[in-house]
Amino acid sequence: MDHLAGDIDARGTEPDGFEGTRPDCRGPVASFGIGELAAEFGLTHRTIRHYEEEGLLAPARSGTVRVYDHRDHARLALICRGKRLGFSLAEIKEFLNLYDSDDAQVEQMRYMRGIARRRISALEQQLADVQQTLGELYRIDTQISEHLGRNGITETQDMEEKHS
Amino acid sequence: MDHLAGDIDARGTEPDGFEGTRPDCRGPVASFGIGELAAEFGLTHRTIRHYEEEGLLAPARSGTVRVYDHRDHARLALICRGKRLGFSLAEIKEFLNLYDSDDAQVEQMRYMRGIARRRISALEQQLADVQQTLGELYRIDTQISEHLGRNGITETQDMEEKHS
DNA sequence: CCTTACGTTTACGTAAACGTCAAGGAAGGG
DNA sequence: CCCTTCCTTGACGTTTACGTAAACGTAAGG
Structure with a gap:
């Protein structure tokens, strides 16, 4: 649980509020808004926030606004697959911990x-x-x-x- | 829906109250009580009755007591598999109708x-x-x-x- | 006759996974 | 400045799939 939130403020969140569509970000896309994720995965905002309430996601914040990075993106993909497989959110949460366990x-x-x-x-x-x-x-x-x-x-x- | 209940009283339900464990039934087992099914499939009585409430099962009655035959047994197996696959009871109900459609x-x-x-x-x-x-x-x-x-x-x- | 096991109906409770308002902040465009 | 768009936090509602408790029937066995 802890190591999920451990580096939330350690990432290079750009100080300006213009992310995700900028053309010079190295890599595919650096960060997403909740709307982008919702559209991409076919979820509602409410659903994504619910996953956060349940501790499945822990996005960074730019002020009050949620900012998701590629890690959150990957987690959300796993969550969706878990759901398609009929697992509960609690099970998926355990499941996710299998992926980010280096330490x-x-x-x-x-x-x-x-x-x-x-x-x-x-x-x-x-x-x-x-x-x-x-x-x-x-x-x-x-x-x-x-x-x-x-x-x-x-x-x-x-x-x-x-x-x- | 209708053809499920069509032959409920047309089967040879033995007049004595001793079914399922008798040694001379042709075939594997002719009929089951709710407890037998519950034990076999790892369900509760409540769950099996719930499936009936939802129209997924329609067992015969011996007086007030439910009597399940091999058909019900097969349906219940399908229900359980459907559940393991994460389908809702409504979906499973649709699904079951695929199986008993001759007419x-x-x-x-x-x-x-x-x-x-x-x-x-x-x-x-x-x-x-x-x-x-x-x-x-x-x-x-x-x-x-x-x-x-x-x-x-x-x-x-x-x-x-x-x-x- | 009493107990025990197994079954019944009715009805309210509940956990999970969101949906659905309500009310509002912050940013950019005309 | 206002409008629109996108986001926020509550907080109560809803659906699904049963759990659970109450109160009772029935049949076998001692």
Whole structure:
């Protein structure tokens, strides 16, 4: 928890209020406003602030305004993926700590390896579930299409031919 | 919806109150009580009743007592998998209708093929997510293990060697 | 007959993950 | 100066997916 907020004021936040769209920033983009992130990830401002309330994000502040850097951007991407995978915010929070752990002590690392392995088990189960369900859905789709085709119905659009 | 409840009283529910554990039932097991299902799937009674309230299950009744057959059992398995995949009960309900649709009309089938295809898209995305996340977690686990090993720490247990 | 196990309905409670106002600050443009 | 745009902090509302408590029925076993 602590090391997330540890370097918040140690980064070179430009003193002027003009970030993210400037053409001479080295690297892709240096910082983002909440609106940019919201648009990019398809979230609302409220949602992003909620993640901060829950301790998943800790953006810098320029005065009162939130300023997100590439690290926050990466974290948010992980949060979104975690959500798509059906994890709770609390689980995602644990999960995130796996990524920014350089300074970890031995016990801490053992602990986190435990978390990682449990999550691996869950995801392996989920992988099997997804594959099985996809297989069944492909069959259903094919069956329906055949049934419709047999009766001389015009097709609307075709699925990609992945389910061969 | 209707065809789910259509044959509720048409099945051979034994007149005596002794089902499921009798040795001469043809097939694996003919019917289950709510407790058996709960234990088997790791759910509470409340949860199973809740699924019924939401229209995901429609077990037969022996008097007031719920009696589940192999069909209900299969549906419940699908419900659990859907839940592990992060779908809402409403989505799972739609999903279930894909499975017991023999009597479907053409428009109905088109509609359901649409549902199936949307779900396929979602699951394909999810499959990619799971695989990517698993890959990253394998790397994290390996890194931590190496780090611990380098410092001469005794290992606790090893993961299966899938992440080779 | 009493207990125990298992089941029932009804109804209110709750945790998570936001949505939705309300009310306002700060910056830039016309 | 005003307007618009983007952002802020509360704070209460909502949906989903059950939990939980109350009060009761039924059937087997001692």
